[in-house]
Amino acid sequence: MNEARGLSIQITGVVQGVGFRPFVYATACNLALRGWVRNTNSGVEIAVDGSAAALERFVVRLKGDVPPLARIDQLQVAEIEVNGFEAFEIVASSETGQGFQPVSPDVSICPDCLAELFDPTDRRFRYPFINCTNCGPRYTIISDMPYDRPATTMADFMMCADCASEYSDPGDRRFHAQPVACPVCGPQIWFEPDGQRGEQALQATRRLLRDGKIVAIKGLGGFHLACDAHDSKVVQRLRAYKQRADKPFAVMMPDVEAVRRHCWVSEAERSLLESRERPIVILRHRPDSSVAEAVAPQQATLGVMLPYTPLHALLLERQLDIPEALVMTSGNPSDEPLVMSNQAAQSRLSPLADAFLLHDRQIEIRCDDTVASVYQRPDEAASIYPLRRARGYAPFPIRLPWEMPPMLGAGAELKNAFCLTREHHAFLSQHIGDLENYETLRSYETGIAHLERLFRIKPEVLVHDLHPDYLATRYVLDRAASEGLATLGVQHHHAHLSACIAEHAYPADRPIIGVIFDGTGYGTDGTIWGGEFLLGSYSGFERTHWLKPIPLPGGDTAVRHPWRQALAWLHTAGIHWEERMLCVQAASDRALDALEQQIEHGINAPLTSSIGRLFDAIASLAGVRQSVSYEAQAAIELEALVDGQEEGVYHFTLKDPVIDAAPVIAGLLRDYTANCAVGTLAARFHNGLAVMVRDVCQSIRRQHGIDVVALSGGVWQNTTLLDRAIPLLESAGFKVFIHRQVPANDGGLALGQVAVAHHSLR
Ligand code: ZN
Ligand code: ZN
Ligand code: FE
16 A cells, blocks of 8 residues: 655646646546645646555646637646645635736637537537536637636626536536637527627527628637639629728638648648637649639639638538528728727628627727747647637747746738746737727727736837837837836847747857748838848847848839839849830830939938848849738739649859849849749749858858758748758758747737847846
């Protein structure tokens, strides 16, 4: 007989509101251990008596078999005196003061709840708000911590006796599931304009979708606008209402089987589609798909997600007459944040929607769908390549290898997300949007206030981009002045580099080569950067190489009209503008004259080394696009055309430290004139960029002996370019880091800002 021993165990991480105590309880009972478990300020605490062997197995299982939503940061075990407990119990929580808890993101419906949803004998049969400790809304319904029903928007609903008994039974899978509800006591759906409820509301919604109408559907973190993705007419109507000419819409399909009829799906892509985060996954769109071209015009890909709430599961039920693919795009007028409340939906979305499917569970904080690609490398377990980080991921913190003071990273202008720090956690917010109007700025400010309250963070340092006109920069400077806080400006591409290495917990004392290809970023010399090779780390950098700066005639106008960029590149390369060139044809005679003046005299023509702008110029010269309606459109369409078999290369010239694209421009023009297919031109350009990346990295290695590379900046959303650059770098002996947790675009910038600030201020 083993002698009894006692243990005290402290666990931190995401361990509250995720079924952790019942899991501890069940594990302890299973091993015949005695003692108790409770929630504390900072996690979960256990005291336990038992035999040494059982205790050892207990600790192993605590680490290994955690519930799906839980995440253990630290588990500390200490020997204590045997207490002489008689049973195992879940005991009352100890006080929560200034302690804090990571908050779980919202989680898609779990298999157990899905089975109950379609089980006619279950009391939640066809109930659109079924959930349990392993699934359902979290982040978007939580108004404060500690996470408890009164601090959620479920406080509006009083639990019925059945729900209350499940909620308080440690053996039940709904034990302390705060959003627990049922048809008797929980939220309900209804249809507007006619007020039908329940099944009738669902039927009315399906009927309208089938009939080519647009329905605004209230979801988890906001509204979607839904319509039949096979019907060009309604998709075009939605585009006109949303003032969104070309930017692709995401679609929702009932299951992977359906997705395979429209897209090619690899094993890794399938697993991401079906993961409990259920992001929108960018898939290769099959040419034989019946999804209308207008859903994703000029794209080789389609963004697809699977149903993630019980309401979606009911709406898209297979046996029923509903289009197989539904457009499900964010419910907001152009450029404004997601609509959250029923009232706002009815006032702001009524010009866009023919009807509404509403419910009465309030949304506390808005959260868009996450968008991700899959990019697989043989030596990495992760294959997700995030493009927009939101539902399912935010506000899970990114764990950094340092204890940080409380800071705010303000992020950038476009695709904004901000970042708050506490200890070794970097809480990167969900995607906020483009900070270009009052509504989005308001959403940004309330989002910051909300997360500061949830995580009990009072930032001492506010970190901003060097661009003086970003609204995020102005927010920081205003706030710092009124609250007397310290500020730090961080160069845009230095922040990109730091974001990429921080998420891999890369050590601070080892310099790395950052290949930062981007659209726009304010440089330390006042010009616009975006084609940069940086050598350094969090605390500083040296700009070793850059793309030859060329004028950006007309500033922002040139960003919207790639032909301007093409003309500027031709001028710089000493190539005459000729009538047969598409970029010349796109311009009026007056515009050509004005442009020449701007370029030659540097009037409203800031210099830029941006690779994003080079993509624009190439797309214009190759006849892909002369004007754009959304950010990076020309580059995305150029990438879509790449001929995967083509091995030709347009070579850059490298005269340290400047990289010149003039021979690339000349080569492309020569091929264009010889009637080469556009796919060939696009491929040779991508191949040339990849070769240039390797060659410049080799040059840096020769001088500095560094052979580790990080790829960041918005241009690296281009997985075709990744596909070409990474093998070249690896076969030249470089170790390459890419983004896995935060986007390579400006959506990940705030993480880099706080990493730089931490190391600069130490
Ligand atoms: Zn569930
Ligand atoms: Zn109930
Ligand atoms: Fe950027």
